[in-house]
Amino acid sequence: MYAESQLLAGPRALCLSDSELLARSRACDEQAFGALIHRHQDLVVNYLTRMLGCRQEAEDMAQETFVRFFRHLDRYTDQGTLRAYLLRIATNLVRSRARRRARWHALEPLVRASERHRQTACPQAEALAGEAQRQLLDAIARLELRFRAPLILREIEGLPYRQIARALDTNEGTIKSRLHRARALLKDMLEPYWKGRQSS
Amino acid sequence: MTQDPDPDHQLDALLAGLPHETASADLIPAVLARVAPRPRRLTLGLAALAAAIALALTLVSHPNRSREQPSPGVDPSQLEALTQQYRQLASELETLELLRAAGRPIVYVGSTGRADIVLDLERLARRRKNQGTGMAPATFLPGDPQP
Numbered sequence: 001m002y003a004e005s006q007l008l009a010g011p012r013a014l015c016l017s018d019s020e021l022l023a024r025s026r027a028c029d030e031q032a033f034g035a036l037i038h039r040h041q042d043l044v045v046n047y048l049t050r051m052l053g054c055r056q057e058a059e060d061m062a063q064e065t066f067v068r069f070f071r072h073l074d075r076y077t078d079q080g081t082l083r084a085y086l087l088r089i090a091t092n093l094v095r096s097r098a099r100r101r102a103r104w105h106a107l108e109p110l111v112r113a114s115e116r117h118r119q120t121a122c123p124q125a126e127a128l129a130g131e132a133q134r135q136l137l138d139a140i141a142r143l144e145l146r147f148r149a150p151l152i153l154r155e156i157e158g159l160p161y162r163q164i165a166r167a168l169d170t171n172e173g174t175i176k177s178r179l180h181r182a183r184a185l186l187k188d189m190l191e192p193y194w195k196g197r198q199s200s
Numbered sequence: 201m202t203q204d205p206d207p208d209h210q211l212d213a214l215l216a217g218l219p220h221e222t223a224s225a226d227l228i229p230a231v232l233a234r235v236a237p238r239p240r241r242l243t244l245g246l247a248a249l250a251a252a253i254a255l256a257l258t259l260v261s262h263p264n265r266s267r268e269q270p271s272p273g274v275d276p277s278q279l280e281a282l283t284q285q286y287r288q289l290a291s292e293l294e295t296l297e298l299l300r301a302a303g304r305p306i307v308y309v310g311s312t313g314r315a316d317i318v319l320d321l322e323r324l325a326r327r328r329k330n331q332g333t334g335m336a337p338a339t340f341l342p343g344d345p346q347p
Contacts, residue, residue: 055221068232183211190207190210
Protein backbone atom coordinates (compact mmCIF):
# COMPACT_ATOMS: atom_id res chain seq x y z
CA MET A 1 0.00 0.00 0.00
CA TYR A 2 1.23 3.49 -0.68
CA ALA A 3 0.05 6.91 0.35
CA GLU A 4 -1.57 9.57 -1.80
CA SER A 5 1.56 11.69 -1.46
CA GLN A 6 3.63 8.90 -3.02
CA LEU A 7 1.13 8.59 -5.82
CA LEU A 8 1.27 12.29 -6.54
CA ALA A 9 5.04 12.15 -6.30
CA GLY A 10 5.02 9.69 -9.16
CA PRO A 11 3.82 11.80 -12.07
CA ARG A 12 4.95 9.15 -14.56
CA ALA A 13 2.06 6.93 -13.61
CA LEU A 14 -0.35 9.83 -13.90
CA CYS A 15 0.91 10.64 -17.40
CA LEU A 16 0.14 7.15 -18.70
CA SER A 17 -3.06 6.51 -20.61
CA ASP A 18 -5.91 4.51 -19.09
CA SER A 19 -4.98 1.60 -21.36
CA GLU A 20 -1.39 1.57 -20.16
CA LEU A 21 -2.45 1.84 -16.53
CA LEU A 22 -4.93 -0.97 -17.07
CA ALA A 23 -2.29 -3.23 -18.56
CA ARG A 24 -0.05 -2.56 -15.58
CA SER A 25 -2.91 -3.05 -13.14
CA ARG A 26 -3.61 -6.44 -14.68
CA ALA A 27 0.01 -7.29 -13.97
CA CYS A 28 -0.71 -6.42 -10.31
CA ASP A 29 1.03 -3.04 -10.43
CA GLU A 30 -0.55 -1.41 -7.39
CA GLN A 31 0.78 2.04 -8.24
CA ALA A 32 -0.80 1.91 -11.68
CA PHE A 33 -4.14 0.94 -10.22
CA GLY A 34 -3.82 3.74 -7.67
CA ALA A 35 -3.24 6.19 -10.53
CA LEU A 36 -6.36 4.89 -12.29
CA ILE A 37 -8.43 5.44 -9.17
CA HIS A 38 -6.93 8.89 -8.75
CA ARG A 39 -7.98 9.78 -12.28
CA HIS A 40 -11.62 8.74 -11.92
CA GLN A 41 -12.42 8.92 -8.22
CA ASP A 42 -13.93 12.43 -8.19
CA LEU A 43 -16.32 11.59 -11.01
CA VAL A 44 -17.49 8.44 -9.24
CA VAL A 45 -17.79 10.10 -5.83
CA ASN A 46 -19.69 13.12 -7.16
CA TYR A 47 -22.04 10.92 -9.19
CA LEU A 48 -22.76 8.66 -6.22
CA THR A 49 -23.21 11.60 -3.86
CA ARG A 50 -25.91 13.00 -6.10
CA MET A 51 -27.46 9.56 -6.62
CA LEU A 52 -27.53 8.63 -2.93
CA GLY A 53 -27.89 12.04 -1.31
CA CYS A 54 -25.23 11.29 1.28
CA ARG A 55 -21.53 11.97 0.92
CA GLN A 56 -20.36 9.28 3.34
CA GLU A 57 -22.42 6.56 1.74
CA ALA A 58 -21.17 7.69 -1.65
CA GLU A 59 -17.57 7.39 -0.53
CA ASP A 60 -18.18 3.84 0.71
CA MET A 61 -19.89 2.87 -2.52
CA ALA A 62 -17.13 4.46 -4.60
CA GLN A 63 -14.67 2.29 -2.73
CA GLU A 64 -16.76 -0.77 -3.53
CA THR A 65 -16.95 0.32 -7.18
CA PHE A 66 -13.16 0.33 -7.56
CA VAL A 67 -12.73 -2.91 -5.62
CA ARG A 68 -15.21 -4.66 -7.91
CA PHE A 69 -13.54 -3.19 -10.95
CA PHE A 70 -10.18 -4.54 -9.80
CA ARG A 71 -11.54 -8.00 -9.04
CA HIS A 72 -13.01 -8.26 -12.53
CA LEU A 73 -10.32 -6.46 -14.49
CA ASP A 74 -10.25 -9.32 -16.96
CA ARG A 75 -13.89 -8.69 -17.89
CA TYR A 76 -13.22 -5.16 -19.07
CA THR A 77 -12.32 -4.96 -22.72
CA ASP A 78 -10.54 -1.67 -23.16
CA GLN A 79 -12.27 0.45 -25.79
CA GLY A 80 -11.61 3.83 -24.26
CA THR A 81 -14.81 3.58 -22.24
CA LEU A 82 -13.42 3.17 -18.76
CA ARG A 83 -15.35 6.14 -17.40
CA ALA A 84 -18.64 4.69 -18.62
CA TYR A 85 -17.65 1.25 -17.34
CA LEU A 86 -16.94 2.55 -13.82
CA LEU A 87 -20.20 4.49 -13.82
CA ARG A 88 -22.01 1.33 -14.85
CA ILE A 89 -20.56 -0.55 -11.88
CA ALA A 90 -21.53 2.34 -9.60
CA THR A 91 -25.04 2.46 -11.04
CA ASN A 92 -25.46 -1.28 -10.58
CA LEU A 93 -24.46 -0.89 -6.94
CA VAL A 94 -27.06 1.84 -6.51
CA ARG A 95 -29.67 -0.38 -8.17
CA SER A 96 -28.76 -3.28 -5.88
CA ARG A 97 -29.11 -0.99 -2.90
CA ALA A 98 -32.52 0.13 -4.13
CA ARG A 99 -33.58 -3.50 -4.60
CA ARG A 100 -32.40 -4.39 -1.11
CA ARG A 101 -34.40 -1.51 0.26
CA ALA A 102 -37.46 -2.57 -1.71
CA ARG A 103 -37.30 -5.98 -0.02
CA TRP A 104 -37.64 -4.20 3.27
CA HIS A 105 -40.85 -2.63 2.09
CA ALA A 106 -42.62 -3.53 5.30
CA LEU A 107 -40.11 -1.49 7.24
CA GLU A 108 -40.18 1.42 4.82
CA PRO A 109 -41.58 4.02 7.22
CA LEU A 110 -38.83 3.22 9.69
CA VAL A 111 -36.14 3.19 7.01
CA ARG A 112 -37.32 6.51 5.61
CA ALA A 113 -37.36 8.03 9.06
CA SER A 114 -33.80 6.91 9.70
CA GLU A 115 -32.74 8.02 6.22
CA ARG A 116 -34.19 11.47 6.78
CA HIS A 117 -32.42 11.60 10.10
CA ARG A 118 -29.12 10.52 8.54
CA GLN A 119 -29.36 12.95 5.68
CA THR A 120 -30.06 15.90 7.89
CA ALA A 121 -27.25 14.74 10.15
CA CYS A 122 -24.87 14.51 7.15
CA PRO A 123 -22.41 17.42 7.46
CA GLN A 124 -22.49 18.02 3.72
CA ALA A 125 -26.27 18.45 3.80
CA GLU A 126 -25.83 21.03 6.55
CA ALA A 127 -23.20 22.81 4.52
CA LEU A 128 -25.30 23.22 1.40
CA ALA A 129 -25.24 26.66 -0.11
CA GLY A 130 -28.87 27.50 0.47
CA GLU A 131 -32.50 26.67 0.43
CA ALA A 132 -32.71 26.55 -3.38
CA GLN A 133 -30.04 23.87 -3.55
CA ARG A 134 -31.67 21.95 -0.74
CA GLN A 135 -34.93 21.99 -2.66
CA LEU A 136 -33.17 20.82 -5.79
CA LEU A 137 -31.32 17.97 -4.05
CA ASP A 138 -34.52 16.87 -2.38
CA ALA A 139 -36.29 16.85 -5.75
CA ILE A 140 -33.43 14.87 -7.36
CA ALA A 141 -33.58 12.34 -4.52
CA ARG A 142 -37.29 11.83 -5.19
CA LEU A 143 -36.73 10.98 -8.87
CA GLU A 144 -36.82 7.34 -9.89
CA LEU A 145 -33.40 5.84 -10.53
CA ARG A 146 -33.99 5.59 -14.28
CA PHE A 147 -34.52 9.36 -14.43
CA ARG A 148 -32.06 10.36 -11.72
CA ALA A 149 -29.02 8.66 -13.24
CA PRO A 150 -29.15 10.24 -16.72
CA LEU A 151 -29.98 13.63 -15.23
CA ILE A 152 -26.92 13.58 -12.97
CA LEU A 153 -24.60 12.24 -15.65
CA ARG A 154 -25.72 14.78 -18.22
CA GLU A 155 -26.62 17.92 -16.28
CA ILE A 156 -24.12 17.66 -13.45
CA GLU A 157 -21.26 15.58 -14.82
CA GLY A 158 -21.65 16.86 -18.39
CA LEU A 159 -21.07 13.47 -20.02
CA PRO A 160 -21.94 12.99 -23.71
CA TYR A 161 -25.08 10.99 -24.48
CA ARG A 162 -23.05 8.12 -25.92
CA GLN A 163 -21.13 7.58 -22.69
CA ILE A 164 -24.27 7.90 -20.59
CA ALA A 165 -25.95 5.28 -22.75
CA ARG A 166 -23.00 2.94 -22.23
CA ALA A 167 -22.90 3.59 -18.50
CA LEU A 168 -26.60 2.88 -18.13
CA ASP A 169 -26.64 0.05 -20.65
CA THR A 170 -29.27 1.55 -22.91
CA ASN A 171 -29.43 3.61 -26.10
CA GLU A 172 -29.04 7.34 -26.67
CA GLY A 173 -32.69 7.84 -27.62
CA THR A 174 -33.83 6.42 -24.29
CA ILE A 175 -31.34 8.61 -22.45
CA LYS A 176 -32.63 11.77 -24.17
CA SER A 177 -36.22 10.83 -23.46
CA ARG A 178 -35.52 10.07 -19.78
CA LEU A 179 -33.53 13.26 -19.42
CA HIS A 180 -36.41 15.28 -20.83
CA ARG A 181 -38.80 13.56 -18.45
CA ALA A 182 -36.44 14.07 -15.50
CA ARG A 183 -36.24 17.79 -16.16
CA ALA A 184 -40.02 18.05 -16.43
CA LEU A 185 -40.44 16.19 -13.14
CA LEU A 186 -37.88 18.41 -11.43
CA LYS A 187 -39.59 21.56 -12.67
CA ASP A 188 -42.94 20.25 -11.40
CA MET A 189 -41.47 19.50 -8.01
CA LEU A 190 -39.68 22.84 -7.75
CA GLU A 191 -42.58 24.93 -9.03
CA PRO A 192 -44.28 25.38 -5.63
CA TYR A 193 -40.97 26.53 -4.18
CA TRP A 194 -40.34 28.97 -7.04
CA LYS A 195 -43.88 30.35 -6.84
CA GLY A 196 -43.64 30.72 -3.07
CA ARG A 197 -40.36 32.55 -3.40
CA GLN A 198 -41.75 34.93 -5.98
CA SER A 199 -44.84 35.73 -3.93
CA SER A 200 -42.85 36.33 -0.74
CA MET B 201 -30.16 35.06 -7.05
CA THR B 202 -32.03 37.01 -9.71
CA GLN B 203 -35.65 36.05 -10.25
CA ASP B 204 -35.75 34.34 -13.64
CA PRO B 205 -39.31 33.38 -14.61
CA ASP B 206 -38.15 30.72 -17.11
CA PRO B 207 -38.20 27.38 -15.21
CA ASP B 208 -35.63 25.86 -17.58
CA HIS B 209 -33.17 28.67 -16.91
CA GLN B 210 -33.80 28.48 -13.20
CA LEU B 211 -33.23 24.72 -13.24
CA ASP B 212 -30.05 25.05 -15.29
CA ALA B 213 -28.72 27.68 -12.91
CA LEU B 214 -29.47 25.52 -9.88
CA LEU B 215 -27.89 22.42 -11.41
CA ALA B 216 -24.81 24.37 -12.42
CA GLY B 217 -24.52 25.79 -8.92
CA LEU B 218 -24.34 22.44 -7.14
CA PRO B 219 -20.97 21.93 -5.45
CA HIS B 220 -18.75 19.28 -7.02
CA GLU B 221 -17.86 16.61 -4.52
CA THR B 222 -14.31 15.29 -4.53
CA ALA B 223 -13.06 12.01 -3.16
CA SER B 224 -11.42 11.98 0.24
CA ALA B 225 -7.71 11.29 0.59
CA ASP B 226 -8.59 7.97 2.23
CA LEU B 227 -10.26 6.45 -0.80
CA ILE B 228 -7.18 5.26 -2.70
CA PRO B 229 -5.42 3.71 0.32
CA ALA B 230 -8.70 2.08 1.38
CA VAL B 231 -9.25 0.51 -2.05
CA LEU B 232 -5.64 -0.63 -2.36
CA ALA B 233 -5.77 -2.18 1.10
CA ARG B 234 -8.81 -4.18 0.06
CA VAL B 235 -7.37 -5.41 -3.23
CA ALA B 236 -3.84 -6.07 -1.99
CA PRO B 237 -2.89 -9.74 -1.93
CA ARG B 238 -3.13 -11.25 1.52
CA PRO B 239 0.14 -12.34 3.17
CA ARG B 240 -0.93 -15.90 2.69
CA ARG B 241 -3.84 -16.02 0.35
CA LEU B 242 -5.11 -19.50 0.83
CA THR B 243 -6.29 -21.19 -2.29
CA LEU B 244 -7.73 -23.82 -0.06
CA GLY B 245 -11.44 -23.98 -0.68
CA LEU B 246 -14.00 -24.46 2.02
CA ALA B 247 -14.65 -27.98 0.81
CA ALA B 248 -10.99 -28.89 1.15
CA LEU B 249 -10.92 -27.41 4.62
CA ALA B 250 -14.02 -29.35 5.59
CA ALA B 251 -12.40 -32.49 4.20
CA ALA B 252 -9.27 -31.80 6.25
CA ILE B 253 -11.26 -31.40 9.42
CA ALA B 254 -13.30 -34.51 8.69
CA LEU B 255 -10.14 -36.52 8.02
CA ALA B 256 -8.47 -35.25 11.18
CA LEU B 257 -11.54 -36.09 13.24
CA THR B 258 -11.72 -39.56 11.73
CA LEU B 259 -8.09 -40.25 12.48
CA VAL B 260 -8.46 -38.91 16.02
CA SER B 261 -11.43 -41.12 16.71
CA HIS B 262 -9.62 -44.20 15.32
CA PRO B 263 -6.02 -43.67 16.42
CA ASN B 264 -4.93 -47.30 15.93
CA ARG B 265 -6.36 -47.80 12.51
CA SER B 266 -3.54 -45.93 10.81
CA ARG B 267 -0.95 -48.24 12.33
CA GLU B 268 -2.62 -51.32 10.98
CA GLN B 269 -1.18 -52.95 7.91
CA PRO B 270 -3.09 -52.15 4.75
CA SER B 271 -5.49 -54.86 3.75
CA PRO B 272 -4.50 -56.85 0.69
CA GLY B 273 -7.18 -55.11 -1.39
CA VAL B 274 -5.71 -51.62 -0.89
CA ASP B 275 -3.60 -50.22 -3.72
CA PRO B 276 -0.26 -49.00 -2.23
CA SER B 277 -0.10 -46.03 -4.63
CA GLN B 278 -3.58 -45.00 -3.56
CA LEU B 279 -2.52 -45.22 0.06
CA GLU B 280 0.56 -43.13 -0.67
CA ALA B 281 -1.58 -40.49 -2.40
CA LEU B 282 -3.94 -40.37 0.56
CA THR B 283 -1.02 -40.08 2.93
CA GLN B 284 0.38 -37.15 0.96
CA GLN B 285 -2.99 -35.49 0.87
CA TYR B 286 -3.33 -35.96 4.59
CA ARG B 287 0.06 -34.38 5.23
CA GLN B 288 -0.79 -31.44 2.98
CA LEU B 289 -4.08 -30.87 4.73
CA ALA B 290 -2.44 -31.25 8.13
CA SER B 291 0.07 -28.61 7.07
CA GLU B 292 -2.75 -26.30 6.01
CA LEU B 293 -4.42 -26.83 9.37
CA GLU B 294 -1.16 -26.05 11.11
CA THR B 295 -0.87 -22.82 9.10
CA LEU B 296 -4.40 -21.85 10.06
CA GLU B 297 -3.58 -22.50 13.71
CA LEU B 298 -0.45 -20.37 13.41
CA LEU B 299 -2.47 -17.54 11.86
CA ARG B 300 -4.99 -17.76 14.66
CA ALA B 301 -2.25 -17.78 17.28
CA ALA B 302 -0.70 -14.75 15.59
CA GLY B 303 -3.92 -12.82 16.13
CA ARG B 304 -5.09 -13.04 12.51
CA PRO B 305 -8.19 -15.15 12.88
CA ILE B 306 -9.93 -14.03 9.70
CA VAL B 307 -8.71 -15.84 6.58
CA TYR B 308 -9.80 -14.77 3.13
CA VAL B 309 -10.96 -17.80 1.15
CA GLY B 310 -12.48 -16.31 -1.99
CA SER B 311 -15.20 -14.14 -3.37
CA THR B 312 -18.53 -14.72 -5.04
CA GLY B 313 -18.29 -11.34 -6.74
CA ARG B 314 -20.95 -10.01 -4.36
CA ALA B 315 -19.44 -11.06 -1.08
CA ASP B 316 -16.10 -12.08 0.35
CA ILE B 317 -15.91 -15.56 1.81
CA VAL B 318 -13.81 -15.65 4.93
CA LEU B 319 -13.01 -18.24 7.53
CA ASP B 320 -13.25 -17.22 11.18
CA LEU B 321 -10.61 -19.37 12.85
CA GLU B 322 -11.59 -18.26 16.35
CA ARG B 323 -15.12 -19.45 15.74
CA LEU B 324 -13.88 -22.68 14.25
CA ALA B 325 -11.57 -23.25 17.21
CA ARG B 326 -14.39 -22.57 19.65
CA ARG B 327 -16.62 -25.08 17.89
CA ARG B 328 -13.90 -27.68 17.82
CA LYS B 329 -13.13 -27.05 21.47
CA ASN B 330 -16.76 -27.67 22.32
CA GLN B 331 -16.50 -30.94 20.43
CA GLY B 332 -13.44 -31.88 22.53
CA THR B 333 -10.72 -31.84 19.87
CA GLY B 334 -7.88 -29.49 19.12
CA MET B 335 -6.96 -27.82 15.85
CA ALA B 336 -3.90 -29.95 15.21
CA PRO B 337 -4.26 -33.54 14.07
CA ALA B 338 -3.25 -35.88 16.87
CA THR B 339 -2.44 -39.13 15.16
CA PHE B 340 0.35 -40.65 13.14
CA LEU B 341 0.62 -42.28 9.81
CA PRO B 342 3.03 -45.02 8.77
CA GLY B 343 6.44 -43.41 8.48
CA ASP B 344 5.74 -40.57 10.91
CA PRO B 345 8.21 -40.35 13.80
CA GLN B 346 6.63 -41.90 16.88
CA PRO B 347 6.79 -39.99 20.19
